[in-house]
Amino acid sequence: MRSGFVALAGKPNVGKSSIVNAVVGKKVLIVSDKPQTTRNRINVIHTTSDYQVIFVDTPGIHKPLYRLGEYMVKAAVSALKGVDLVLTVVDAKQGIRKPEEFVFDYVNQSNTKTIGVINKIDLVDGERIKSLEKKMEDGLKNCISIIKTSAVTGEGIKELLDLIVDNLPEGPQYYPEDMVTDRPLSFMASEIVREKIFHLTYEEVPHSVAVIVEEIKERENGVLYIRANIYVDRKSQKGIIIGNKGNMIKKIGQNARQEIEYLVGNKVFLDLHVKVKEKWRDKDFIILNEIGMKDDLRG
Template identity: 40%
Template sequence: MPFRSGFVALVGRPNVGKSTLVNACMGEKVAITSPVAQTTRKRLRAVVNTPNSQLVIIDTPGLHKPKDSLGKELNQAALAELADADVVAFLVDATKPVGTGDAWVARHVDGSEADFKLLVITKADKATPEQVTSQLAAARELAHFDDELVISAREGFNVDAFVKLVSAHLPEGPKWFPDDMDTDATPEDLVAEFVREKLFLNLRQEVPHSIGVICDDIEYAKDGHASVTATVLVEREGQKGIVVGKGGSMIKLVGTEARRDVERLLGCKVYLDLSVRVQPQWRRDANEIRRLGYSAED
């Protein structure tokens, strides 16, 4: 049996379950998730190895109507992945009616030169069979797909089938990444993302889209511990107060929750120091967007 390898781009509207599917395929957490739309800001490549294939799954930002420079960069980053992918998986949420946003994304999928285009209906565990059937019928009308699959990444339903199906349609070729490489993200990238996830989960709709996080430093001590510092960016002084919380309660909670993921990532005990800084209108500042790693060029 020939060895197959290649790049699989997951695309779709915000909050359709792209990052959850990546984590399910990996069998561990590498991509952050939250109920807040547009949680994913950085393209992330996750490497899934099977005996006969290597899938490089690309988790892209959700495609949406941008309201600022950050939004435009996120869209550009997601669309750029369509140009180089061997397989494009178009994800549609089973629980939400197919709309104009899905149609817009589907047009880009239809125009891509990927060898295999897969329609994926997600969140089957939250939908009725009638909803799933309806979504399949509606999504089929948006573009030409070579195949389709219904999944529940949270329940593990058809995740193995997704990996098997996609693997079969990758080109023959060598491994792109070594076996011990799970993702192309740096530890600093992942630390910043884990902190941002906890902020999203605890703040929900209050200020998440105004938040950016950068990991400033990871320093390993001789005793096996690691000291990690990260800065949370907000756009207004009032937002800083919300992120810090009364008596520092919110930032302490976020630090405690994020530290668990960071310790798992680094494989050691971690001292995590978080600070909050006001950077007015950073989402409209190309330099800040680039510094945070959210630029389409990164």
């Protein structure tokens, strides 16, 4: 059996989480069109009878403005060491400039072998892709190959997986074969709520939101009860999240509930509460850290 850990590295919004979802063939990680969607390291496990690939998804590497951002970049950079392979992802449309070179520097410093991934090729022409390939070859010192993908059309995704597996060492099955992520249900549910907020709100609002699941329990009628707090960092944002006559919170709740029901294969009652925690991104950003650690109350 081949097995190993494969970390994703790249600027925010290049499609790291989308690529992982495309490779494993199901939506495990949250995705949005806004940068800095992913805030924590999350392992996604893909097992067959021949191999086990553990994808280590990471926050986008950027120049942080808040302590939360510092934490995110630290989580991303530290994930590049001690893995078997790094996928260095760029967005074909955005190209390779200073922020990408900033990412390349971290990948080079990690001394881990890397596959360069040019993603979003559905958005550009062949000439552009060729020039990016050259820039990637020059910029990444331990680059073993470059591959072109579209996480949206699926182009190049199978080739990427084959290339990853070919470059993994022989090793044990680290996780049970039916395990998809190392994070508990409480974390995955909070992520789904946060994703819906990312999809429905704009500008600073999505970035000012943290979601923590406080309670999960199965009720006697078989419904899974989930209580979560949505934290915003300013009073005015509480009104935006609740919306006119509660329309926004209702929409967030409906969208998130449907997806959590699909995930757990059970009816869900989602009980959302909005709270203000002033400037949490600089003071209490650590709460984000805890959500992954909290016991999964359902077992």
